[in-house]
Amino acid sequence: MSALDIHQIPVFSDNYIYLAKYDDNNNCVAVDPADPSATLAALDELGWNLTHILNTHHHPDHTGGNTTLKEAKGCTIVGSVGEAANTPGIDVEVQDGDALTLGGHKVKIIGTPGHTSGHISFWFEDALALFCGDTLFSMGCGRVFEGTPAQMWDSLKKLRELPDDTKICCAHEYTEANVAFSLSIEPDNADLKKRADEVAALRAEGKPTVPSRMGEEKKVNPFLRGDVAETQAAIGMAGQDATAVFTEIRHRKDVF
Numbered sequence: 536m537s538a539l540d541i542h543q544i545p546v547f548s549d550n551y552i553y554l555a556k557y558d559d560n561n562n563c564v565a566v567d568p569a570d571p572s573a574t575l576a577a578l579d580e581l582g583w584n585l586t587h588i589l590n591t592h593h594h595p596d597h598t599g600g601n602t603t604l605k606e607a608k609g610c611t612i613v614g615s616v617g618e619a620a621n622t623p624g625i626d627v628e629v630q631d632g633d634a635l636t637l638g639g640h641k642v643k644i645i646g647t648p649g650h651t652s653g654h655i656s657f658w659f660e661d662a663l664a665l666f667c668g669d670t671l672f673s674m675g676c677g678r679v680f681e682g683t684p685a686q687m688w689d690s691l692k693k694l695r696e697l698p699d700d701t702k703i704c705c706a707h708e709y710t711e712a713n714v715a716f717s718l719s720i721e722p723d724n725a726d727l728k729k730r731a732d733e734v735a736a737l738r739a740e741g742k743p744t745v746p747s748r749m750g751e752e753k754k755v756n757p758f759l760r761g762d763v764a765e766t767q768a769a770i771g772m773a774g775q776d777a778t779a780v781f782t783e784i785r786h787r788k789d790v791f
């Protein structure tokens with residue numbers, strides 16, 4: 536089994552598409568390849584062969600390239616059973632608990648509803664790579680459009696259980712704005728202040744701030760910290776129910 540080789544493509548104003556080569560024959564998957572021309576250009580440049588599209592959810596900034604790429608490459612489109620009706624070209628419908636095997640790599644499907652009601656994440660266990668779409672961002676989480684805050688909190692708690700070295704391959708570069716918000720929640724969090732400096736330096740050089748690692752996110756991402764005493768105290772909700780704390784933090788972000 537060859538190591539998973541991940542290539543990140545920035546598209547639109549703040550989206551990331553990921554290509555992941557999973558075998559020695561240059562076969563790869565594309566996660567949420569919304570911009571087909573950018574995806575095709577990257578495939579050409581790398582000399583990689585697209586076999587599958589993995590869609591985390593149905594929004595057009597994630598599925599917009601499905602039809603064009605399927606026509607061009609004949610790839611198989613994998614998406615959520617709960618969003619099959621609005622996932623263009625879907626071939627394989629998966630849900631929480633399912634698994635795929637690609638070049639010997641096991642890919643577990645983790646149901647992560649909240650942003651959309653059928654949102655899924657793809658977990659490449661041996662590579663410690665998590666493709667989580669619009670569920671978990673660096674120091675942020677997706678807006679709760681179709682699900683409930685309680686669902687989103689449950690989804691984030693599931694992701695939080697993955698190993699600390701997990702690479703969080705999220706679909707947007709929202710980190711700079713998320714830093715400002717996170718500091719408004721926990722201004723005295725030393726790890727967060729350190730991460731804020733790192734993010735500022737990366738963005739000043741035009742470099743991506745993601746993927747970040749789960750261990751780091753647990754220290755600095757307020758959306759993973761609804762049950763952490765320091766975070767609860769920082770917003771005046773010491774000892775309160777974690778779901779209520781998360782809901783309050785999500786609300787504050789919505790109006791930030």
Ligand code: ZN
Pocket residue numbers: 592594650669
């Ligand atoms: Zn979305």
Ligand code: FE
Pocket residue numbers: 594596597669706707
């Ligand atoms: Fe998105």
